[in-house]
Amino acid sequence: MTAHALETKQEETAPLPGYNSILVAVDSSDHSNKARQEALELASFFNSKITATHVYAAKLHDIRFKQMEGGLPEEFRMEDELERQRDVHDDLITRGLSIITDSYLDQVERDCADANIEFKRRPLEGKNYRELVRECNNKKSSYELLVMGGAGLGAVHGNRLGTVCQRVARRSDIDTLIIKDPEQSINKGPIVVGVDGSSRSYGGLLTALSLARQWNVEVKVVAAFDPYYHYVAFNRIAGVLSEEAGKVFKFKEQEKLHEDIIDSGLAKIYQGHLKVAESIAADHDMKIETVLLDGKPHDVIMKYLKKVKPSLLILGKTGVHADAELDIGGNSEYLLHDAECAVLLSQRQHQPEVDRLASVTTSWSIEAERRMERVPSFVRPMARMAILRYAQEKGHTIITERIVEEATAELMPDHAEQAMEEIVCAHDAGDLKRRATNNEVMRWDDDATALLKTVDELALRGNLSMRAEKKARSQGRNRVKKADIEPFMSKLLSSEPSDNLEITWQAAALARLARVPEGFMRNTSKDRIEQYAKQNDINEITLTVAEQGLKQARKAMNSMESGSIDSDDRSARARTAPSNITWSAAAEARMSKVPVGFMRDLTRQRIEAFATRHKIDGITPQLIDEKYAEWNAGSAKQQMKMQWDEHAAQRIEKIPDFVRGMVIKETEQCAAQNGITTVTEEILDKATAHWKEKGIFHSESDPKMYKK
Numbered sequence: 001m002t003a004h005a006l007e008t009k010q011e012e013t014a015p016l017p018g019y020n021s022i023l024v025a026v027d028s029s030d031h032s033n034k035a036r037q038e039a040l041e042l043a044s045f046f047n048s049k050i051t052a053t054h055v056y057a058a059k060l061h062d063i064r065f066k067q068m069e070g071g072l073p074e075e076f077r078m079e080d081e082l083e084r085q086r087d088v089h090d091d092l093i094t095r096g097l098s099i100i101t102d103s104y105l106d107q108v109e110r111d112c113a114d115a116n117i118e119f120k121r122r123p124l125e126g127k128n129y130r131e132l133v134r135e136c137n138n139k140k141s142s143y144e145l146l147v148m149g150g151a152g153l154g155a156v157h158g159n160r161l162g163t164v165c166q167r168v169a170r171r172s173d174i175d176t177l178i179i180k181d182p183e184q185s186i187n188k189g190p191i192v193v194g195v196d197g198s199s200r201s202y203g204g205l206l207t208a209l210s211l212a213r214q215w216n217v218e219v220k221v222v223a224a225f226d227p228y229y230h231y232v233a234f235n236r237i238a239g240v241l242s243e244e245a246g247k248v249f250k251f252k253e254q255e256k257l258h259e260d261i262i263d264s265g266l267a268k269i270y271q272g273h274l275k276v277a278e279s280i281a282a283d284h285d286m287k288i289e290t291v292l293l294d295g296k297p298h299d300v301i302m303k304y305l306k307k308v309k310p311s312l313l314i315l316g317k318t319g320v321h322a323d324a325e326l327d328i329g330g331n332s333e334y335l336l337h338d339a340e341c342a343v344l345l346s347q348r349q350h351q352p353e354v355d356r357l358a359s360v361t362t363s364w365s366i367e368a369e370r371r372m373e374r375v376p377s378f379v380r381p382m383a384r385m386a387i388l389r390y391a392q393e394k395g396h397t398i399i400t401e402r403i404v405e406e407a408t409a410e411l412m413p414d415h416a417e418q419a420m421e422e423i424v425c426a427h428d429a430g431d432l433k434r435r436a437t438n439n440e441v442m443r444w445d446d447d448a449t450a451l452l453k454t455v456d457e458l459a460l461r462g463n464l465s466m467r468a469e470k471k472a473r474s475q476g477r478n479r480v481k482k483a484d485i486e487p488f489m490s491k492l493l494s495s496e497p498s499d500n501l502e503i504t505w506q507a508a509a510l511a512r513l514a515r516v517p518e519g520f521m522r523n524t525s526k527d528r529i530e531q532y533a534k535q536n537d538i539n540e541i542t543l544t545v546a547e548q549g550l551k552q553a554r555k556a557m558n559s560m561e562s563g564s565i566d567s568d569d570r571s572a573r574a575r576t577a578p579s580n581i582t583w584s585a586a587a588e589a590r591m592s593k594v595p596v597g598f599m600r601d602l603t604r605q606r607i608e609a610f611a612t613r614h615k616i617d618g619i620t621p622q623l624i625d626e627k628y629a630e631w632n633a634g635s636a637k638q639q640m641k642m643q644w645d646e647h648a649a650q651r652i653e654k655i656p657d658f659v660r661g662m663v664i665k666e667t668e669q670c671a672a673q674n675g676i677t678t679v680t681e682e683i684l685d686k687a688t689a690h691w692k693e694k695g696i697f698h699s700e701s702d703p704k705m706y707k708k
Contacts, residue, residue, distance in 0.1 A: 016210040016284060017348060018046035019175070023122075023136050023143040025168075026054050026104045030182040031149025038179060038186055038342075039147040040111055045214050049118035051143070052108035053135055055128040056097040098123070129167040137173045146172055150180045161337050169336060169345060170327045175207070176317075176345045178336065186342045188311040189217025194301060194331075196223065197273045200316030204346030205277055208314050209286055217311075219288045221277045222304055223270040224297035224331075267292070269397060276352050298334035310341050317345040362388060367401040442469045447482040451489060464488050488537065503530050503539060509546040528552050581608050583619045590621050642668045643678040651684060670706035 024039040026032050036052075043050050105121040112119035124131040136146045151162040161178070169176055179186075193208045195201040205221065212219045274290040281288045293300040305313065315336075319329040328336075328345070336343050364372075372384065390407035391399050444452070452465060468485035472478070505513075513526060529549025533541055541549075583591070591604060610627045611619055639661070644652070652664060670687040671679050690706055 016213065017206055018210060019043075019048050019145040020046070021051070021141070021143050022048045022145045022147060023051045023053060023141075023174075024108065025132055025146070025148040026052055026108060027149075027152050028104055028107075029149055029152045031151050031179050033149075034182040035147045035149045035177075035179045036108055036111070038177070040115055040117065041187065042145070042147070043112075043117050044115055048145075049120065050108065050112055051120040051122050051141070052105050053122040053124055053132065054101045054104045055124040055126065055131045056101050057126065057128065129164045129171075132164070132168050133171040136168075136176075137171070143174055145175045145177060147177045148179070149182075150178045166337075170333075172345070173347060175347050178343050178345075180340060180342055184311055184341065186312045187211075187215040187217065189215060190308060190310050191217060191219050191312045191314060192305060192308065192310040193219060193221045193277075193314045194224070194297075194316070194335075195221055195273045195277050196297075196316070196320045197269070197276075198316050198318070198320040198322070199349040199351045200318060200346050201273075201320075202276070202280065202350040202352060203348030204314040204316050204344070205280060206350055207344065207346060207348055208312075209281060209284055209288075211312070213284075213286065219281070219286070220291065220308060220310070221274060221288050222291045222293055222301055223273045224293040224295065224300050225267065225270045226296055227267070227294055267294070280350075280352060298331040298338075301331070301335060302338055305335075305339055305341065312342050312344060313339050314344045314346055317347055362391060362397050362399060365398060365400045368399045368404050371401045371404045442472065442478055442480060444480045445482060448480045448485055451482055451485055455489075503533055503541060505541045506543065509541045509543050512543055512546045512550075525550055581611055581617055581619060584621075586621050587619045587624060590624055640664055640668070642671060645678060645680050647681050648679050648684055651681065673706040 019042060022039050022043055024036055026036055039050060042048065101123045105123060109119050109121065111117075122135060124135060132148075135141070136143055146168070148165060148168065149162075150165050152164060161180075165178055169178060177186075189212070191208045191212055193201075193205050195205060205219075208219050211217075271292055274292060278288060278290060291304065293304060313335065315329075315332045317328055317332055318326050319331065322329060332345060336345065387399060387404055387407040391397075391403055394403075396403055448468070452468075455464060464485060465480075467488050468480050471484045472480045509529075513529070529541060529546050532549035532552055533539070533545055538545055607619060607624055607627050611617070611623060616623060652660060652667075667679055667684055667687045670690065671677070671683045674683070674686070676683060687706065
């Protein structure tokens with residue numbers, strides 16, 4: 001587990017982490033010497049390897065000497081003597097600084113050898129903060145923790161943080177431990193952790209729990225919120241609003257909203273963060289102390305630190321309101337400078353499970369709960385979880401009916417929603433209720449069992465066994481004889497469909513059918529499944545029966561494949577449903593840019609087929625780009641061969657470059673098959689209707705697909 005990818009999975013209990021590779025910066029100052037000791041202790045119980053580094057600036061000294069040459073005594077300013085002095089200085093400084101650096105690193109090497117810790121030396125030359133940042137952020141080195149003193153050799157009394165430390169802390173991409181007090185060990189305890197709901201604050205909590213278990217010290221978790229900011233802002237606004245503007249702004253109503261909702265809402269949210277922290281600790285059989293603080297966060301946390309006197313403060317380097325450009329959060333920066341104890345800025349990320357977060361930070365309105373009652377009970381938990389995820393991604397803490405509807409619209413395509421409505425209707429009608437079970441065990445004669453085993457398909461075999469057992473039970477027997485199953489086997493061997501057989505669908509089978517692209521593909525698949533059921537005298541379609549019917553549908557579609565059309569187009573049409581392919585969030589966002597409807601469905605099908613052809617089970621934006629590039633290569637060869645009227649030409653220009661050529665080709669094919677020499681918007685609409693109805697784009701497999 002590297003520091004650049006220390007993000008735990010949502011679905012798993014996050015393990016308590018450690019550090020595999022530690023970088024320690026040394027300069028023989030008091031703070032640096034303490035940092036070296038702390039790094040050795042951490043490496044000992046995490047079984048880490050240590051790299052020690054020191055940055056020296058030979059070029060800087062060379063520049064300084066040249067600047068001072070004008071102030072040398074007269075006897076040293078003769079040209080020959082000046083050149084000799086320059087050579088002596090260059091030699092002394094270059095070799096001297098290198099020797100000093102080696103001596104610093106030698107000390108760490110000896111300590112590591114005594115502790116049996118794997119060691120590597122890394123002397124660096126250049127601007128101190130810049131070279132140190134470049135080294136710790138070097139992904140090839142895979143450092144997970146940087147340990148450094150808060151001040152160096154130039155430290156003065158009362159100065160807790162040197163400029164080099166400040167610059168490095170802001171720019172470091174890995175966990176950074178800053179030693180502020182050379183006289184205090186970080187394992188003395190207690191450890192204080194700040195949480196604000198961000199993934200980095202929860203990642204810091206995991207680190208604190210890991211350290212606390214090793215050191216046997218207390219963990220105190222604080223969450224701080226500022227309920228007064230909005231109050232001050234509202235009153236400042238009120239002071240500058242005119243009477244008319246105040247009425248428009250509805251200041252009194254806004255102030256009441258703030259007092260009744262915002263204050264209590266903020267308190268609930270941050271109390272929720274603490275409850276999540278408690279549950280994370282409980283996962284590891286550990287107890288923590290939690291404290292909710294109100295006021296300016298860095299100010300109230302500083303007061304708390306002075307009260308409890310911790311040996312280590314752990315903070316997420318950035319917080320819940322950070323954007324991608326932010327290097328360090330405001331509260332973390334203040335506390336890094338002002339705290340008297342050691343500070344660990346955490347880059348480790350952990351996102352607790354959505355249901356854990358929801359249980360303490362999210363509530364449902366009465367209307368939303370009523371809306372959820374319309375969802376069948378057997379799928380309601382899954383639906384609630386999906387809506388909770390949607391709400392949290394959007395930053396909502398109260399789920400309203402509107403959010404439920406928004407989430408449903410975004411998370412459930414039209415065809416899936418229609419299928420769900422069918423399931424609901426079937427559920428309400430009682431068609432999905434399980435048949436009453438008979439606890440009496442049915443036994444089978446050997447000859448009846450042998451006859452049943454002649455049927456290879458498990459779904460059909462299960463159906464025949466239930467029918468035979470029902471017949472035996474109706475005659476008051478708990479043993480199935482050969483005569484009980486023979487009539488059903490005779491129907492099977494006749495292979496004549498029972499046209500009058502009434503077919504019912506189980507919910508799982510309906511949901512499976514909903515995964516087939518809407519239109520001719522789903523209709524054909526449904527017919528094939530029901531035909532399969534009738535041929536086998538099955539009146540209830542289960543998931544297994546549906547899969548067998550879909551298997552036959554795939555065979556039928558594959559047998560129709562011919563021509564030189566796009567291999568992924570053939571694969572997409574032959575495939576009745578996606579396989580085990582998954583889409584990344586970025587890929588889904590990319591697909592949302594394709595016009596909704598048949599165009600998006602076709603694009604999705606062909607990208608999934610492209611992934612299948614290349615034996616790839618995860619679709620990313622890069623894979624989509626590869627498929628687009630393939631389309632682009634074929635599309636670029638196509639040019640307009642017919643006359644296009646102005647409106648049709650304008651519409652075609654709005655189509656992305658990578659498919660425009662193929663759209664031109666198919667539209668002109670549609671015009672030609674209908675005896676039209678000029679492409680108009682009417683022809684475009686006609687071609688589009690064919691693609692939508694048939695679920696295919698290329699006409700080479702059906703040369704007359706556009707004929708009237």
